[in-house]
Amino acid sequence: MSPLQLSASALPHSWVPAAESVTHDLAVMYSGPVEASAVTADRNWQWESMGDGLIAVGMTGPVAFLTGNGFRIDARFGEAAVVLAHLVQDHLAGYEYALWPAYENAGRVTRTLTPGLRDGTAVWLARGGAVWVPIGGLRADV
Numbered sequence: 001m002s003p004l005q006l007s008a009s010a011l012p013h014s015w016v017p018a019a020e021s022v023t024h025d026l027a028v029m030y031s032g033p034v035e036a037s038a039v040t041a042d043r044n045w046q047w048e049s050m051g052d053g054l055i056a057v058g059m060t061g062p063v064a065f066l067t068g069n070g071f072r073i074d075a076r077f078g079e080a081a082v083v084l085a086h087l088v089q090d091h092l093a094g095y096e097y098a099l100w101p102a103y104e105n106a107g108r109v110t111r112t113l114t115p116g117l118r119d120g121t122a123v124w125l126a127r128g129g130a131v132w133v134p135i136g137g138l139r140a141d142v
Contacts, residue, residue: 015057015073018080019045021122021136022088025101028140045084049073057087065091081122081135085115101138 023045043061048068050056056068071083089112092098101113101124113124113132122135133139 014075014077015047015055015080017136018077018084018122021081021134022084024136025085025124025138026088028101028138057084059088059091065095076120078117078120078122082115082117085122085124085135089115103132 043059046058046060046064046066048056048066050068050070053073054068054070055073056066057071058064058066065087067087072079075083089100092100093112099112103111103113103126111127113126115135116123116125116129118125118131124132124135124138126132
């Protein structure tokens with residue numbers, strides 16, 4: 001089955017702002033062998049219906065990916081944002097050798113934030129579990 005490109009209007013409300021939040025965060029706090037703009041350029045979200053209310057999600061672009069682990073199409077925003085953030089983070093680390101989102105510790109980029117849910121809110125967690133910022137709220141000057 002070839003991927004079904006769904007328009008934003010065809011997706012449940014929660015997946016659209018989740019994708020927008022993760023896309024925003026992709027532009028900041030990045031450390032890798034190439035510039036962040038090269039990693040995020042020419043990428044779009046890709047969605048495929050798997051039936052029974054499940055979808056596969058991924059991104060198109062130079063190094064595309066699609067993961068079909070049976071994500072619920074009716075997931076709430078927080079769940080959807082955490083799923084997308086995990087997928088992108090795993091893809092960047094595993095295939096593009098990039099740390100994202102990365103932050104400095106003792107003057108060096110040595111840590112990445114981890115996506116998670118806290119009281120139903122999608123957040124980036126620092127090592128040890130402290131909430132850093134909601135997903136979609138990363139800033140380059142932090």
